[in-house]
Amino acid sequence: MLHPSINILPRVLPFMLPLLLALPAQAKDFTVTQKDKKFSQAKLEVKVGDVVNFKNEDPFSHNIFSLSDTKTFDLGSYPQGQSKAVTFEKPGTVEIECSVHPDMKLIVEVKK
Numbered sequence: 001m002l003h004p005s006i007n008i009l010p011r012v013l014p015f016m017l018p019l020l021l022a023l024p025a026q027a028k029d030f031t032v033t034q035k036d037k038k039f040s041q042a043k044l045e046v047k048v049g050d051v052v053n054f055k056n057e058d059p060f061s062h063n064i065f066s067l068s069d070t071k072t073f074d075l076g077s078y079p080q081g082q083s084k085a086v087t088f089e090k091p092g093t094v095e096i097e098c099s100v101h102p103d104m105k106l107i108v109e110v111k112k
């Protein structure tokens, strides 16, 4: 004989499904590499809550930072092979630079 709670499942499932679908979308993970003193792309569009991993693929250190109001951070200096993650919690434009290489620029557009 089936347990009573299992019997009820087919009847409550149609009501539960819309609730499950209404849950916020899972945050995405992006990776931007630093190679030849450049970011792998000049511009990146993400959504609020998304994470960008900054991976150094150069045989020397980079120090990625931003002074933007939307997101201020300083990842510090780190060598080849290492990656550091930044979460973007607010919508807006974030200008990202490298304190070691002033020509390195990346714009992250954070959408709602």
Ligand SMILES: [Cu+2]
Residues within 6 Å of the ligand: 037, 061, 062, 063, 098, 099, 100, 101, 104
């Ligand atoms: Cu650099």
